Amino acid sequence: MILRPKPSNPLYTEHSSDNDMTASFADFTATQDARNSIQLKVREYSLMLCDALEDNFRSRNRGALAGRPAPEYKFTIESGRKYHKIMMTTDGGSRSVHAFVDMKTGELYKAASFKAPAKNVRFNLLVITDREWLLEHADWAGGYLYAR
Numbered sequence: 376m377i378l379r380p381k382p383s384n385p386l387y388t389e390h391s392s393d394n395d396m397t398a399s400f401a402d403f404t405a406t407q408d409a410r411n412s413i414q415l416k417v418r419e420y421s422l423m424l425c426d427a428l429e430d431n432f433r434s435r436n437r438g439a440l441a442g443r444p445a446p447e448y449k450f451t452i453e454s455g456r457k458y459h460k461i462m463m464t465t466d467g468g469s470r471s472v473h474a475f476v477d478m479k480t481g482e483l484y485k486a487a488s489f490k491a492p493a494k495n496v497r498f499n500l501l502v503i504t505d506r507e508w509l510l511e512h513a514d515w516a517g518g519y520l521y522a523r
Contacts, residue, residue, distance in 0.1 A: 410479070413501070417481045418452070420500040421459050424483075424513060425450035428463075428473065432515035448515060454478065458492065463515070473517060476500060483509070485520040 475492035481501035484492030
């Protein structure tokens with residue numbers, strides 16, 4: 376049997392951070408209310424965007440199309456784990472994704488598919504100037520998403 380000498384310096388360092396753990400938990404509980412209020416504001420601004428999109432659709436499609444009444448579009452929110460999905464639904468029942476809104480940051484994305492947003496952020500609903508421009512220029516067809 377061959378005996379190896381024990382190394383003089385250990386392979387790992389023992390570290391205890393009880394103070395760090397309690398401080399970070401205290402910070403977490405202190406900021407939880409702020410995170411919740413931000414998420415509520417993002418939802419409120421998303422609903423305001425849905426209302427602006429419906430108003431835009433009504434103002435542009437007042438008349439009848441070829442003797443028929445114009446279809447009615449409804450904009451609603453479906454919430455997932457990370458995003459609010461702004462859905463466009465016709466009175467015939469067809470649905471499509473208009474845009475995605477990040478629930479934590481308020482970032483607005485163009486839809487890449489039914490399940491995923493495009494990579495680039497188009498607007499941020501928590502920034503006042505972005506939100507005001509967005510609510511003023513929101514187009515039911517999504518043209519405002521290409522403005523930036």
